[in-house]
Amino acid sequence: MRIYVSVDMEGVTGLTDPEEMHAGGRGYERGCELMTADANAVIAGAFEAGGTAVVVNDAHGSTKNLRVDLLDPRASLIRGPGKPMRMAQGLSGDFQAAVFAGYHARAGVQHGVLNHTWMGKEIQNVYLNGEVCGETRLVAAFAGFYGVPVALVTGDEAVCEEARSLLGDVETVAVKKGVDRFAAELLTPSVAQRLIREGTARALNRLADLRPYEVAPPFTLGVEWNSTAIASGCALVPGTRQAGPRHTEFTTDDYRDIMGLLGVYATIAGHVACGSGVYG
């Protein structure tokens, strides 16, 4: 049984502050250790349940956060920027299950710790086939494209609720309860990591019950940006159409285009947002 693990950072045990998720910020190095510990809890649970291989993808920011020197040596790690499939890099039909650890609620969810979708400042909302869509749904649909079920989602209570309403009886482990976007009531790491390990094993032991999250093609990715400049910049990408002053849309039959394009958009949006512009 091969298990794929996508690890984001906002939903990691103990973390509530954006500084803890940016290299150079206060608490960042400790945040990386806590992120690695959550990943290790998933790896331990996966092998307990009969896993034979675990591939971990660092899915946050620069994707250079997980500490490979502290990672359970039974797993391998996908690391570094420029990965074409971003949060889903390496996920394919070779896996029997996917786990999303350290995930967070989509943009605009009240009490969702660090809630956002793809980009915290630049994006108001993402839509998949007309329905509002967070990162859990984006990556679950990628897994579903390959027929891989999502076994477990960990993060705060809000993302666990989002995952259950989307994926049905998926296993979830809440490691914190949001008070506000940057405040939460936390479980301590030893408790949270035990729950993650047990939840992973429990989920994989009932894998036969779990179904892939399948979205019927064609896939339409809608993005509501917070800026007309970003929308018009992203609309320059061939195939992307401007659907409104701050809206873009893109349609494809290959879900990989959706993940790839979100990465391209992020590069453009980052340039526009910092004032360097995409027009040279």
Ligand SMILES: [Zn+2]
């Ligand atoms: Zn993140």
